[in-house]
Amino acid sequence: MHEDVERCVRAVQSKDARFDGWFFTAVVTTGIYCRPSCPVPAPKPGNMRFYPSAAAAQQAGFRACKRCRPDASPGSPLWNVRADVVARAMRLIGDGVVDREGVSGLARRLGYSVRQLERQLTAELGAGPLALARAQRAQTARMLIESSVLPMGEVAFAAGFSSIRSFNDTVMRVFALTPSQLRARASRSGGVGAAGLLRLRLPFRRPLCPDNVFGHLAATAVPGVEEWRDGAFRRTLSLPHGPGVVGLRPLPEYVECLLRLADVRDLSIAIGRCRWLLDLDADPLAVDEVLRGDEVLRGLVDKAPGRRVPRTVDPHEFAVRAVLGQQVSTAAARTHAGRLVEALGARVEDADGGLTHVFPSVADLVDVGDELLAMPRARRDSLRALVRALADGTVDVSVGADWDAARAGLSGLSGLGPWTVESIAMRSLGDPDAFVASDLGVRLAARQLDLPVSPGALGARSRAWRPWRAYAVQYLWATGDHAINRMPVEAAA
Incomplete structure (x- = not known):
């Protein structure tokens, strides 16, 4: 979609949140990239550049907007709809495969050579697998900086960085703030250490009908593994570095996510699996538009739009x-x-x-x-x-x-x-x-x-x-x- 300049400009000028995650807008006069719904006044069309991924915008030298936080926007629904190699690669990168197995491991899982895979990802997303994984690490680092009081050294390695220097450089380049400045800016309700509670917000595209997805998960909960407690669906997670426990509570603007992890290196994987479980990256307007076209389903859709498919964390x-x-x-x-x-x-x-x-x-x-x-x-x-x-x-x-x-x-x-x-x-x-x-x-x-x-x-x-x-x-x-x-x-x- 980022190649349809006229459509992208209209989305930015109307602050249309439906397109958050579909593309990213960079402004050449400020060096900043945003989500389409960014509340700041829209720049002149001639100063806008459009990118298919946050990684592509970062690779082009733009830093993330401090106001709209484009790295925290819902993921592109394309990766959940498509079955081609690029979509499959994006789902695996989101599940941490590059961090665990490297680019060669990702290519091996997909049945492609490293060169073929890099060529396909770069052609469509403007960035290769390493850059895409690096952008995900930056997002994980920001979440840990803002939602915990972990020492910055622990944050760096938990987010997947190989050194404190690369962590500091990446955070400064992407967010135009040092890690300490980023933490000082954050309005936190309080965090704890590595084995403690992390409180996060999971964004989604509206509308969301929580009854169907949370109702299904609660009704089919396996004793000991899943439960409904205090208005939240809670379950255990089996993660690469140890078990975790998550509580997911639907709220009007976002899903509250409370995580306890044995090892915070699993944070981005846990978040990705929770988003997948609740189908939060879906585009409900696109789905419901097609289903409303059938007179048999139209009344059901109008009664409770935004239903999601309850998936799984494993x-x-x-x-x-x-x-x-x-x-x-x-x-x-x-x-x-x-x-x-x-x-x-x-x-x-x-x-x-x-x-x-x-x-x-x-x-x-x-x-x-x-x-x-x-x-x-x-x-x-x-x-x-x-x-x-x-x-x-x-x-x-x-x-x-x-x-x-x-x-x-x-x-x-x-x-x-x-x-x-x-x-x-x-x-x-x-x-x-x-x-x-x-x-x-x-x-x-x-x-x-x-x-x-x-x-x-x-x-x-x-x-x-x-x-x-x-x-x-x-x-x-x-x-x-x-x-x-x-x-x-x-x-x-």
């Missing part, structure tokens, strides 16, 4: 839970998952609530015994086949996976039918067009709305909702009186 975890939930009630699925968690999940300490474990990894589940799988033999065999395929990499359902290859791999496993495959595609892979035509709730909604009920006919009818059929599912589910459609009563109170 693609493997959800894939396992999808098989556990085959042909059983929500309560039964929670019971099955809770049994595995209690027996095989690593324990965590939660001073603020009742969380006790992280969900077991696929490595922990490879040799799970029959006594923990109180289900028909065919489903036990399906679960074991899935766990083996995930553990040895035969099937990849990570955020950077190829959607078509993942579907093919899942479909080739015994006992994984269309409902399971599409559920995993919707919530693990994040495919916005995944459609669970055989889901009971979807079929009940179809009958109520005089839509075809058979999976084949309903799937054909749903083509009018492309590429947003996963969001259409959320509106269809909303026709039923199920706990997934509303936040627990204490939140409303």
Whole structure:
């Protein structure tokens, strides 16, 4: 979009927040780059330059605006909609793969050479993988500087910088302030040390219907791993450097995020996974515009616009839970998952609530015994086949996976039918067009709305909702009186 200069200028002049994250505006006379909705008076069009990423603007020598904080804008919805290599790379960079495995590791995951990958990212985003990861490190550093009282040396290494000097230079170059000045400017409610509480704000594009995403997560919460407490969805996180606990509370302007991490080096990864869980980088106006075009869905969209797709913080975890939930009630699925968690999940300490474990990894589940799988033999065999395929990499359902290859791999496993495959595609892979035509709730909604009920006919009818059929599912589910459609009563109170 950044190449459509006229459209970008109009967005900046109208302070249109819908385009935050789609592109970044740099002003040649000030050397500053902003989000489109920046509240300062719009510069002359001739002084504007437009970039597809914050990294590209930084690489061109511009520093971040201190008022609109463009690095904190919602991420581009393109990376969650597209399935090409650039989008997959951006999702993996957001999950910290470059910091953990380097550019060569990122390229290897995508099946490209380093040179091919750098060429594609630079052509579209104006920056290569290292620059994109560096921009993410700068954002993480700012969050730690402003939300904690960690010593600056710890902040530097937690954000992924290799030296104090590179940390100081990057912060000064991006924000035009030293780390100490940045902390002094911040209005903080108080932070604590490395093992303490971090309070952050997660922005999103409005509108947001919190009932569907938070209601779904609360209703399907696995005991010990997830809970609803004091108006917030809380859960444990399995992160590269240790476990974490997060609380997510929906507020009108942002989602409040309270994080306790074993190691603050995992901060950016934890935030990225929480944003993915809540689908906060979605473009609800684009989604709802398409769905409103169908007279059957128009009333549902108008009643509660901005529904999101509840995703997952761990693609493997959800894939396992999808098989556990085959042909059983929500309560039964929670019971099955809770049994595995209690027996095989690593324990965590939660001073603020009742969380006790992280969900077991696929490595922990490879040799799970029959006594923990109180289900028909065919489903036990399906679960074991899935766990083996995930553990040895035969099937990849990570955020950077190829959607078509993942579907093919899942479909080739015994006992994984269309409902399971599409559920995993919707919530693990994040495919916005995944459609669970055989889901009971979807079929009940179809009958109520005089839509075809058979999976084949309903799937054909749903083509009018492309590429947003996963969001259409959320509106269809909303026709039923199920706990997934509303936040627990204490939140409303």
